[in-house]
Amino acid sequence: MDLIDLLILCICLIFARIWWRYWSVTGSGPKNLPPGPPGWPLVGNLFQTILQRRPFIYIVRDLRLKYGKIFTMQMGQRTLVIVTxxxxxxxxxxxxxxTFASRPADSPIRLIFSVGKSAINSAEYGPLWRSLRKNFVTQFVNPVRIKQCSWVRQYASExxxxxxxxxxxxxGFVEVMSNCRLTICSILICLCFGAxxxxxxxxxxxxxxxxxxLMTTPKLPDFLPILAPLFRNKMKEAKELRKKQMECLVPLIRNRRAFVEKGEDPDSEMGKHGVVKEEDTEKMPYLGAIVKETFRRHPPSHFLLSHATxxxxQLAGYTIPADVNVEFYTAWLTEDPDMWKDPGEFLPERFLEGDGVGVDITGTRRVKMMPFGAxxxxxxxxxxxxxxxNMLxxxxxxxFKWLPCPTAPPDPTETFAFTVVMKNPLKAVILSR
Incomplete structure (x- = not known):
């Protein structure tokens, strides 16, 4: 090794040491971030995570056992503080x-679909977000509006x-989830366009x-922007998909009908004798317990949408900078034996006369489950x-009377798409009552 090679090696070692001390989240630097697994120079834990070839949730579960309730992962240029x-x-x-109500920086692809972080779920905490949320709550989900739009739910459920x-x-069978998802989508779209x-x-x-x-799920350039030029085709595909999305929705916007003022649809044949009405579900405590236990045992996602400060x-004595992703891991809440008796069992009765009585799913008093965030x-x-x-x-x-499909018995194995879903969709045989 000649003198030049030795000099280059020394410079690299000095740079690595400086990076480890002052930029690495696991190098005990002055940032005082929560502890976390040692990472590689420049890329942190990114390729360590990729090379494990396991869903990210399983990696987080293992790290929680080692590092505790709060820990840090350096994923390329993104710092993740994971709270469990x-x-x-x-x-x-x-x-x-x-303080924790903002959103972190978005990837270029996400910015396309959030219209530059101008959507209610992606906007940073501030005047724009408050205005969007206020408009949404007052015009879309206030009790009067919900009641006025009961005809939409009747139409979709029929x-x-x-x-x-x-x-x-x-x-000879029905695929349960795909039908329910289509119906919920139908309700939301009809509510949006009033027709x-x-x-x-x-x-x-x-x-x-x-x-x-699927297009907006995290990808390599989200963590290492230097690789973005290698994914130009993805940006092109995202723009084409955005165009397709607008072409699909614009005709509906242009032909939007006004909501029916009294919530009545004159062509509807709803309200026939024997049909369960929305108000009837309020008198069904066991039904409500089943729904809550489903949310507890099978939350729609193992993480909330990313937060930022x-x-x-400060949190738990550690510094949380304003430029990091704060990820709230929700799955452990439903698996914690200190909060739930027999947490792995599906027991709706716990919400009638057990440790689930009085549980607030909004998390205002105490966070034991949060299927909708907090x-x-x-x-x-x-x-x-x-x-x-509840209504569906x-x-x-x-x-109907519901029976398991003999050729496709229920399989609780999970897979990870935008939300957590069954790897093999649930199929059931139905018999009219």
């Missing part, structure tokens, strides 16, 4: 609500019942939304979501 305990989640999102009956006759939308068009919109969700702050960024339509699930479940159970 009920107490710290409540302290951050509820007690320190405004179509749902007809569809699953038809599918059962044709196939009946054909099922064919709903399916088209649902397919585009699914493409958008509005300013440098704090300032909680889903503003969470009550509407609960109403939809009640009508399905009231109209």
């Amino acid at each position: 305990s009920s107490e710290l989640i409540h302290e951050a999102l509820v007690q320190g609500g405004p 179509n749902h019942m007809k569809r699953i009956k038809r599918e059962s006759l044709e196939n 009946r939308i054909s099922e064919e068009r709903i399916k088209n919109i649902e397919g585009i939304l699914k493409e958008v969700m 509005t300013k440098e702050t 704090g300032r960024r909680i889903c503003p339509a969470w009550s509407l979501g609960v109403l939809h699930v 479940l009640a009508r399905m159970v009231h109209a």
Whole structure:
């Protein structure tokens, strides 16, 4: 090795040491971030995570056992602070609500679909977000508006019942989740445009939304922007998909009908004798317990949408800078034996006379489960979501007897798409009551 090679090696070692001391989140530098796994120079834990070839959730579970309730991962240029305990989640999102209510920097692809972080779920905490949320709550999910739009839910649920009956006759079974997802999508789209939308068009919109969700999942350039030029085709695909999305929605916007003032649809045949009504679900405590236990045992996601702080702050004695991703791991809340008796068992009764009595799913008093988030960024339509699930479940159970499909028994194995779903979709045999 000549003198030049030795000099280059020394410079590299000095640079690595400086990086480890002052930029690495695991190098015990002056940032005082939570502890975390040692990373590689420049890329941190990114390739260590990729090379494990496991879903990120399993890596987080292992790291929680080693580093505790709060820890840090350096994923390329992004710093992730992962919070896993009920107490710290409540302290951050509820007690320190405004401080932890912002969003981190978005990737170029996400910026396309969030219109430059101008959507209610992606906007940074501030005047724009407050205006968007206020408009959404007052015009879309206030109790009066929800009641006025009951005809939308009646229309969609009637179509749902007809569809699953038809599918059962044709196939001998029904695919439960795909039908429920289509119905919920139908309700939301009809609410947005105040009109009946054909099922064919709903399916088209649902397919585009699914493409958008998959397109915006984290990718390598999100953590190492220097690699972005290698993914130019992805940016092009995102722009084409955005164009397709707008082409699908613009005709609906232009032809939007006004909401029916008294919530009545003159062409509707709803309200027939024997049909479960929305108000009936309020008198079904066991139904509500089943829905809550489903949210507890199978939350829609193992993480909330990424949060960020509005300013440098403290949590559990550690410094949380304003430019890091704060990730709240929700799965452990439902698996913690200190909070739930037999947490791995599906026991709706716990919400009637057990450790689930009085549990607040919004997390305001204590965070034991949070299927809709918590704090300032909680889903503003969470009550509407609960109403939809209660109504659909009640009508399905009231109209049919449900049996497992003999050729496809239930398989609880999870897979990870935009949300957590069953790896093998649930199929069931239905018999009219």
